[in-house]
Amino acid sequence: MKYILLAGCLLALLAPAAFAAEGGFYLTLHGGAAMVDDVENDSDDGTFNFSFDPGWQAGAALGYDLRDAYPNIGSGRVEMEFNWRQNELDEADFKSGDIAGSGSITAASVMFNTIGEYRGNLPWITYVGLGAGATRITLDDLRVADSSLADDDDIVFAWQVLAGVARQLTPRLYLDLGYRYFAALDPEFTDANGEDFESEYVTHNLTLGLRMDF
Amino acid sequence: MKRLIGAIWILMLLLAGCGDPDDPTRENDFVLLTAITIQSVNPQIAAGTSNQFFAIGNFSGEFTRDITDAATWQVAAGNEGVLQFTDTAGLANGKAAGLADITASLNGISGALTGFVVSDAIIQQLTVTPATASVAKGRRQQFNAQGLFGLPPDSFTQDLTGSVTWEATPSGVATINAAGLAQSVAVGDADINATFANTYGTKSGTAGFAVTPAVFDRVEVSPATVTLPPGETHPFTATAFMSDDTEQTSATFTWSSSDTGVATISATGVATAVAAGSTNITASTGGGSGAAALTVGTLQSIEISAASNTVQIGGELQLIATGKYSGNVSRVITSQVNWNRVPTNAATIDANGLFKGSLTGPVTVTATLNGISGTKEITVTQ
Numbered sequence: 079m080k081y082i083l084l085a086g087c088l089l090a091l092l093a094p095a096a097f098a099a100e101g102g103f104y105l106t107l108h109g110g111a112a113m114v115d116d117v118e119n120d121s122d123d124g125t126f127n128f129s130f131d132p133g134w135q136a137g138a139a140l141g142y143d144l145r146d147a148y149p150n151i152g153s154g155r156v157e158m159e160f161n162w163r164q165n166e167l168d169e170a171d172f173k174s175g176d177i178a179g180s181g182s183i184t185a186a187s188v189m190f191n192t193i194g195e196y197r198g199n200l201p202w203i204t205y206v207g208l209g210a211g212a213t214r215i216t217l218d219d220l221r222v223a224d225s226s227l228a229d230d231d232d233i234v235f236a237w238q239v240l241a242g243v244a245r246q247l248t249p250r251l252y253l254d255l256g257y258r259y260f261a262a263l264d265p266e267f268t269d270a271n272g273e274d275f276e277s278e279y280v281t282h283n284l285t286l287g288l289r290m291d292f
Numbered sequence: 293m294k295r296l297i298g299a300i301w302i303l304m305l306l307l308a309g310c311g312d313p314d315d316p317t318r319e320n321d322f323v324l325l326t327a328i329t330i331q332s333v334n335p336q337i338a339a340g341t342s343n344q345f346f347a348i349g350n351f352s353g354e355f356t357r358d359i360t361d362a363a364t365w366q367v368a369a370g371n372e373g374v375l376q377f378t379d380t381a382g383l384a385n386g387k388a389a390g391l392a393d394i395t396a397s398l399n400g401i402s403g404a405l406t407g408f409v410v411s412d413a414i415i416q417q418l419t420v421t422p423a424t425a426s427v428a429k430g431r432r433q434q435f436n437a438q439g440l441f442g443l444p445p446d447s448f449t450q451d452l453t454g455s456v457t458w459e460a461t462p463s464g465v466a467t468i469n470a471a472g473l474a475q476s477v478a479v480g481d482a483d484i485n486a487t488f489a490n491t492y493g494t495k496s497g498t499a500g501f502a503v504t505p506a507v508f509d510r511v512e513v514s515p516a517t518v519t520l521p522p523g524e525t526h527p528f529t530a531t532a533f534m535s536d537d538t539e540q541t542s543a544t545f546t547w548s549s550s551d552t553g554v555a556t557i558s559a560t561g562v563a564t565a566v567a568a569g570s571t572n573i574t575a576s577t578g579g580g581s582g583a584a585a586l587t588v589g590t591l592q593s594i595e596i597s598a599a600s601n602t603v604q605i606g607g608e609l610q611l612i613a614t615g616k617y618s619g620n621v622s623r624v625i626t627s628q629v630n631w632n633r634v635p636t637n638a639a640t641i642d643a644n645g646l647f648k649g650s651l652t653g654p655v656t657v658t659a660t661l662n663g664i665s666g667t668k669e670i671t672v673t674q
Contacts, residue, residue, distance in 0.1 A: 116313050124318030171313075172320035174355050223323040223352045270322055 101145030101291075104155070108254060108287025109136040112163045114183065114279070121275035126172050128220075128277075130183060133165030135283050139191070143291060154194040159209065161187045163260070163281055170222050179227065181220035185262065185279060187213035187236050202243045203252070209238040215265040215279050226270035235263040242285075250291040258283040323351040328363065328396050328403025334450055336409035337386045338441050340490030341455040345382040347396035347403060359398055368393035374410050386410035388491070413442030418452070418497035420486050426502040427476050430509070430536030435472040435499055437486040456486040466501050476503040476536075506534040508579030511545070519587045519619030520555070520565040528561040528584060530575030545575040555586050568618070589617030594629065594659050594666030602671045603649045609670065611645035613659040629659040638672060649673075 112135040117128040141157025167179035193207030213236040220227040242256025262279040269275055327350040337343045347363040350356050365377045367384075374390035377383065382396070389412030395404045417440040425433045439452045453472045460468040465482040468474040474484060484499040513530050520526055532543035547557040554569035563573055568590040574583045593616045603609040615625040631641040638651040647657065649672030658667050 118313030118316075121318060123321070124316065125314065126316045126318045126320075127313040170320075170322075171316050172318055173316050174320050174357055177320060177323065177354055222320070223354045225323045225352065227322045 101143045101147050103292045104141055104143050104157075104289050105292070106137075106139040106141065106157070106159075106254065106287050106289040108138075108256070108285040109134065110283060110285035110287075111135070112165060113282045114165045115281070117278045119275045119277045121269070121273050123273060124173065126170060126275075128170055128179070128183075129168045130165035131168045133163065133182075135161060135163040135281075135285070137161035137285075141191075141193075153197060154192065154205075155207075157191050157193070159187075159189045159191055159211075161185075161189065161260075163187075163283070165281075167220050170220075170227060177222045179220060179222045181227070181229075182218045183220075183279070184216045184218060185213045185236075185260075185281070186216075187211055187260070189236065189238060191238075191240065193240070202245055204243050205241065205256075207240045209240065211236055213262050213279075215262055215277075217267055228267055228269045230267040230269075232265040232267060234265045237261055237263075244289065252289040254285070254287040254289050256285045256287070258285060319357065320351065320355070323354055325349050325359075325399050325401050326352050328359070328398065328401055330394065330396050330403050330405040332405065332408065336411050336448060338411050338413060338415065338439065338450055338490060339386045339389050339492065340488075341439075341450060341452060342378070342383060342385045345384060345394065345396070345405070347382065347398070349398065349401075360396075363396040363398045366395050366397070368395070375408065411441060411448070412492050413446070413448070414493040415488055415490070415495040416440045416442070416447070418456070418486060418488050418495040420484060420497040420499040422499060424500040424502070425474075426504055428504050428535040429476050429479055429506040430534065431476055433474045433476075433501065435468070435474060435484050435486070437472065437488070437497060439488055439495065452486075452488050456488045459485045459487070460501065461485065465503055474501055476501075479503050479505055506536040506538065508540060508577075509533050509535045509537075511543075511575055511577060511580055511582030513573060513575050513582045513584040515584060517585045517587070518563075519589050519617070519621050520563070521589055521591070521615060521617045521621055521623050522565050522567055524623070525562055525564045526586075528557070528563060528573055528575070530561065530577075530582060532577050532579065540577075540579075543577045543579075545577050548574045548576070549586075550574065554588050587619050589619040589621045591662055591664050592616050592618055594625070594661060594664055596657060596659050596666050596668035598647070598668070598670065601669070602673050603647065604673050605649050605652060607649055609647040609649075611641065611647050611657060611659075611668070611670075613645060613661075613666065615661065615664075625661060626659075629661045632658045632660065634658075639670070 112133045114130040119126050139157040139159035141155050143155045163185045166182050169176045170179045189209040189211035191207050191209035193205050195205045197203050214233045216231040217228045219229050238258050238260040240258045244252040244254040246252050260281045265277050329348045331346040333344045346360045348356050349359040360382045367375050371392040375384050375392035391407045393406045395402050419438050421436050427433050437452045437456045439450050458468045460466040461483050465478050465480040466474050466476050482501040484501050487496045511532050530545045532540035547561050549555050549557045549571050551571035554571040555563045555565050557563045565588040568588050570587045572583045573586050574581050595614045597612045598609050613626045613629045615623050626645045633639050634656045638655045640648045652672050655670045
């Protein structure tokens with residue numbers, strides 16, 4: 079988080095003051111907490127579940143702020159976003175009971191977001207948005223009782239809903255606090271016994287970021 | 293700002309709790325099996341009897357699981373004359389007196405039980421339980437046999453239910469199978485005999501089995517399930533059975549519906565569907581009751597059909613409206629629907645769906661009932 083803030087401040091200082099914020103391209107850097115919903119995995123031998131510890135996420139987005147230039151469309155932004163989420167496996171749940179696990183699940187995603195903004199008289203800008211794209215879900219060396227469980231990845235369709243508030247710090251710089259519901263469409267993996275299973279991936283994310291207009 | 297952050301965290305936690313997975317159904321086949329323990333139903337057995345062994349797997353100290361069916365069972369070389377496994381699920385027969393070492397193996401891990409005793413102790417007593425039993429004709433009774441082997445202080449008891457020979461006399465009153473389950477056949481008294489014999493001795497035990505006249509057993513309502521559209525009637529029938537499955541012809545029944553808002557039932561068992569929903573139709577008699585499930589379907593769509601899609605001016609065409617109800621039930625509802633057409637001056641339709649063309653061109657016909665409509669286009673020609 080410290081590096082994201084530093085990077086944002088540096089970009090703000092480097093940006094020429096003559097380009098006042100009247101719409102146009104922008105860059106966002108953000109990071110924060112990511113919580114994965116408990117996962118139900120479905121295989122030919124039955125179902126088994128994963129639960130993950132709270133983790134972290136970081137991302138960057140390059141976008142275009144429509145501001146008031148397109149009144150027919152409205153006030154808002156479109157952006158392409160790169161994101162990385164990681165959570166450690168807490169435990170795996172089988173018919174015979176829970177067992178502590180290790181390893182992590184990561185999701186590297188490319189999303190295309192459309193965001194609607196409301197700029198009232200308050201200093202805060204509220205926004206909501208939708209995004210769609212693709213994500214690579216990786217089960218990185220998942221283990222239970224030192225036995226391998228899964229080590230595989232899959233690329234699937236992903237979508238997200240985002241909402242939050244932004245505060246204009248300078249004419250070109252915004253502080254952004256947001257929530258994201260991010261879901262991937264049924265990734266499929268192969269377990270350590272060679273059996274395929276269908277999984278799930280839904281996360282809730284709290285992000286803090288900086289957005290700088292060019 | 294603090295409130296906003298707090299609200300977002302609460303929202304995240306609430307959403308994170310949504311959609312919890314179902315209870316898992318898959319065994320943990322990832323953790324390594326590290327040890328197997330063999331357990332026995334009996335600490336020792338008499339020759340000529342059987343014993344069930346169980347294999348309990350220890351998986352890396354994390355959990356244990358019964359792996360009896362998955363394990364491979366073996367009697368140590370040289371002990372085959374003492375004990376022999378009769379199936380792959382840990383059931384073994386004691387062939388002759390002696391000590392036997394056995395192993396259960398899975399995935400390269402083995403567990404052992406050494407010195408399992410197959411005894412040459414002589415059977416001293418065979419007890420059949422219950423000593424006396426009385427059931428109504430048609431019903432069954434489980435008998436068990438327990439043997440006492442040897443003399444104190446080395447005597448031991450063993451369940452011999454599956455190792456004895458069972459006999460019921462006279463067989464016209466009762467029969468009994470190899471597992472000791474007696475079936476009553478006719479009113480009367482029977483003896484249930486169990487006989488154990490091995491190389492070292494023979495013993496019998498007896499129990500009394502009285503079969504009394506059949507008693508009321510149950511009421512069956514037919515049909516067991518039925519789906520009707522609202523307004524329709526359907527007859528149910530009830531039959532009372534005795535314990536020997538004969539019909540109790542003298543039984544009279546009282547009918548009831550658990551939800552009369554869904555369906556009512558007459559004193560003679562004729563149900564009338566009232567409104568969409570489910571109800572239980574119960575027939576009660578002195579001894580008990582039985583029930584059937586009645587579902588009243590909801591009108592979901594209306595289809596209009598006709599012999600032709602065209603009719604000449606002045607000609608007539610009979611339209612038929614068919615209602616599709618939930619529960620996959622269809623009924624002709626031609627005279628129940630409200631008929632309409634557009635344009636109104638191009639044709640007439642009476643309450644029974646008789647269409648008469650008066651102007652050339654397409655006419656859209658609509659049949660409506662309870663807010664559900666179906667349409668069909670009829671072309672009026674010269």
